[in-house]
Amino acid sequence: MQSNYYELTITLNDDFVEFIADFVANIAGDGVEIGYEKIIVRSESDLTFVKDALVSLEGTLNGDIHMDYQLEEKENQDWIQKYKDSIEPIEAGKFYIFPSWYKPKEEYINIKIDPALAFGSGHHATTFSCLEAISSYVKENDSVIDVGCGSGILGLAAKKLGATVELCDTDPVSVESCKENFTLNDEKYDKLWEGSIDKTDKTYDVVIANIIADVLRFIAKDLKNTTKEGGYLILSGILDKKEELVKESFKDLTLEKRTLKDEWVTLVYKK
Numbered sequence: 001m002q003s004n005y006y007e008l009t010i011t012l013n014d015d016f017v018e019f020i021a022d023f024v025a026n027i028a029g030d031g032v033e034i035g036y037e038k039i040i041v042r043s044e045s046d047l048t049f050v051k052d053a054l055v056s057l058e059g060t061l062n063g064d065i066h067m068d069y070q071l072e073e074k075e076n077q078d079w080i081q082k083y084k085d086s087i088e089p090i091e092a093g094k095f096y097i098f099p100s101w102y103k104p105k106e107e108y109i110n111i112k113i114d115p116a117l118a119f120g121s122g123h124h125a126t127t128f129s130c131l132e133a134i135s136s137y138v139k140e141n142d143s144v145i146d147v148g149c150g151s152g153i154l155g156l157a158a159k160k161l162g163a164t165v166e167l168c169d170t171d172p173v174s175v176e177s178c179k180e181n182f183t184l185n186d187e188k189y190d191k192l193w194e195g196s197i198d199k200t201d202k203t204y205d206v207v208i209a210n211i212i213a214d215v216l217r218f219i220a221k222d223l224k225n226t227t228k229e230g231g232y233l234i235l236s237g238i239l240d241k242k243e244e245l246v247k248e249s250f251k252d253l254t255l256e257k258r259t260l261k262d263e264w265v266t267l268v269y270k271k
Contacts, residue, residue, distance in 0.1 A: 004044075004073050004074065004075060005042055005043060005044050005073070005074055005075075006042070006043050006044070006045065006046055006047045006071065006072070006073055006074075007040060007041070007042050007047075007071070007072050007073075007074050008040070008041040008042075008047040008050055008051060008069065008070070008071045008072075009038060009039070009040050009069070009070040009071075009072075010024070010038060010039040010040075010041070010054065010067050010068070010069055011037060011038050011067065011068040011069075011070075012037065012038070012039070012065060012066065012067040012068070013037065013065070013066070014036055014037045015262060015263050016065045017034055017035075017036075017037065017038070017039060018034065018124040018125070019124050019125075019126070019264075020039060020054070020057075020065065020067070021034050021039045021124075022124050022127075022150070023054075023057065024039060024041055024050060024054070026150065026151075026171065026173060026174060026177070027049075027050060027053055027173065028041050028043060028047070028050050031043075047071060048071065051069050051071060054067055054069070060214075061212075064239060064241075087099050089102050090128070091105075091108060092127075092128045092131035092132055092135075093131050093132040093133075093134065093135030093136070094108065094109050094135040094161075095108060095109050095110075095111055095131050095135065095157055095160075096108035096109070096110050096111070097111050097113055097131070097153065098110065098111075098112060098113075099112070099113065099114050100112055100114055100184070109157070109160045109161070111153060111156050111157060111160065111185060112181075112184050112185050113151055113153055113181055113184075114184075124264075125261040125262040125263075125264040126210050126236040126237050126238075126261075126264045126266065127153060127154070127210065127236075128261065129236055129259045129261050129264070129266035130154050130208060130210050130234060130236050130266060131153075131154070131157055132259065133234045133236075133257070133259070133266060133268050134154060134157045134158055134161070134206075134208070134234070135157075135161075136257075137206060137232045137234065137268060138157075138158045138161050138163050138205075138206050139161070139162075139163070139205075140161060140162030140163070141162060141163065141164070142158070142161075142162075142163040142164070142204075142205040142206055143163065143164050143166075143202070143203075143204045143205050143206075143228075144158040144163045144164065144165050144166070144204055144205065144206045144207075144208065145165075145166045145167070145168070145197065145200065145202075145204045145206075145207050145208065145226065146158070146165065146166070146167040146168075146208045147168060147196065147197045147207065147208065147209040147211070147219075147223065148168075148169055148170070148174075148196075148209060148210060148211040148215070148237075149167035149168060149169045149174060149175075149178050149192075150169060150174050150177070150178070150210070151174070151177050151178060151181055152167060152177065152178030152179075152181045152182055152189070153181070154208050154210060155167045155178070155182075155189060155208075156181060156182065156185055156187060158206070158208070159182075159187050159188075159189065160185075160187065163205075163206070164190045165189050165190055166189065166190050166191040166192070166200065166202075166204075167189055167191070167192045167193075168192070168193050168194070168195055168196060168197060168199065168200075169194065170194065170195060170196055171194075172194050175192060175193070175194045178192060179192065196219060196222070197209075197219060197222045197223060197226055198219070198222050200226060202226065203225075203226055203227065203228045203231070204226055204227060204228060204231060205228055205231045205232070206227075206231060206232045206233075206234065207223055207226055207227045207231070207232070207233045207234070208234045209223055209233075209234070209235055209236070209237075210234075210235075210236040210237045211236075211237045212237045212238075212239075213237065213238045213239060213242035213243075213245060213246050214242075215237075216235055216237070216238065216246050216249070217245060217246060217249045220249040220250060223235075224250070224252070224253065224271065227271045228271065229271055230270070230271065231270070231271050232256070232268060232269065232270055232271075233250070233253065233268070233269040233270075233271065234266065234267075234268050235250070235266065235267045235268075235269070236264070236265075236266040236267075237264070238264065238265040238266070238267065239263060239264065239265070240260060240263050240264070240265050243265045243267075246265075246267065247267070250267070250269055253269035253270065253271055254269060254270045254271075255267060255268075255269055256268045256269060256270050
């Protein structure tokens with residue numbers, strides 16, 4: 001073990017902590033500790049690239065989230081164990097999401113996810129609300145696509161309900177993490193690719209897209225075109241102040257359900 005390590009402290013509004021922590025875990029692949037109004041990332045590698053990625057993300061979000069940064073080099077300690085101790089499993093809909101150092105629960109559908117590996121551990125409000133929606137709207141033998149799959153947690157949930165599942169993400173790190181998490185859960189996806197939904201010519205019973213509002217609007221036509229008549233479209237990653245803009249892009253569909261959790265909105269549409 002190296003004698004020194006790097007620590008990046010990100011200070012921000014507490015409403016956005018889990019969302020940004022998931023983003024950081026996706027690119028850092030190291031221990032991410034969540035606190036009140038702060039995120040701490042630790043690694044034996046220089047974390048400047050993580051800070052740069054967050055500055056870039058701030059720019060794309062048009063000032064919706066403001067962050068301050070402090071990057072330090074420190075003497076080593078057992079921060080990986082400290083990180084593990086900070087992660088709690090959750091229950092969402094029919095699912096129990098737990099890291100590999102916990103035991104499964106018999107009364108739930110179990111999904112094993114190690115949160116440091118990729119975006120989407122179930123803790124963030126958008127992932128949680130999507131899991132609840134999947135519990136209600138995905139049936140056995142449904143065809144499902146998870147757009148912007150991140151860790152693959154939503155696709156895994158649909159697979160464990162007996163659906164056929166395809167997944168895609170524009171981030172190659174997410175694609176690899178998705179593969180790892182399906183293997184971790186002894187499940188097999190039907191198709192997985194790097195890219196977006198425009199690379200498929202199929203239609204699906206359920207289309208899931210937990211991204212951000214601006215991207216949902218940008219790919220709205222593709223999302224609707226790939227949803228079967230009578231099928232469902234589960235949209236999340238929507239800040240409440242962007243909700244009406246998203247609704248405008250999907251007004252030709254029937255809004256079945258709206259869920260608001262911690263300033264994040266999940267919308268379920270029927271085509």
